[in-house]
Amino acid sequence: MDWTIALYNVYSPMVNAKALWESLERKYKTEDAGSKKFVVGKFLDFKMVDSKTVISQVQEFQLILHDIHAEGMVLGESFQVAALIEKLPPTWKDFKNYLKHKRKEMKLEDLIVRLRIEEDNRQSEKKAGNYHQEAKANVVEQGCDLAGAVPHRRTCHGGDGARHGVGNGAD
Structure with a gap:
């Protein structure tokens, strides 16, 4: 029990309880302030x-x-x-x-x-x-057979038959 002897040597010279209390208070109040800051830091982080x-x-x-x-x-x-x-x-x-x-x-x-x-x-x-999950993109489609719609280059090749997927009769 080395720590008990060390503590005894530190605190035995105190002549009364008030001196002992003040000494302990000085030692542990600084630790108390540090622990408050630590806990607040944990909360904020x-x-x-x-x-x-x-x-x-x-x-x-x-x-x-x-x-x-x-x-x-x-x-x-x-x-x-x-x-x-x-x-x-x-x-x-x-x-x-x-x-x-x-x-x-x-x-x-x-x-x-x-x-x-x-x-x-x-x-x-x-x-x-x-x-x-939340949608990351929106899809916009354009129909070929809408009145006044501009034909899409890949799917609508102009002309009514081609626009509706019907052959031109040359087959």
Whole structure:
């Protein structure tokens, strides 16, 4: 027990409890300020990714909130809700916008329930094969047989018969 002897040697010269308390307070208050900054840094740097489930990341977020509370810092519930919405992963952009436009104030528990339901729906759609990503391009088609339409070079070769896919009778 070398550390107990070392601690005894450091603190035994203290003549009274007040001197001992002040010495311990000086030592541990600096560590306390550092841990607050560390926890705030963890909160600010936290971002959700698409490679993990949202609910597991929500649990990580809740642990960070717990650490902040344990450090004596207070974050209002509406701030926590807004921060969690903002930290949703990129593929949740539409759901994130939907949540941002809700007029009624939401509790953190209610938000987590909604996130769990949305994640379950996304997983069941993926399993059923109905899950689709946002469209990345638009397709525009031009018909050849529209009145006044300019014939398309590849499919419409001028003349009514060619335009409608009918031979010219020379076959």
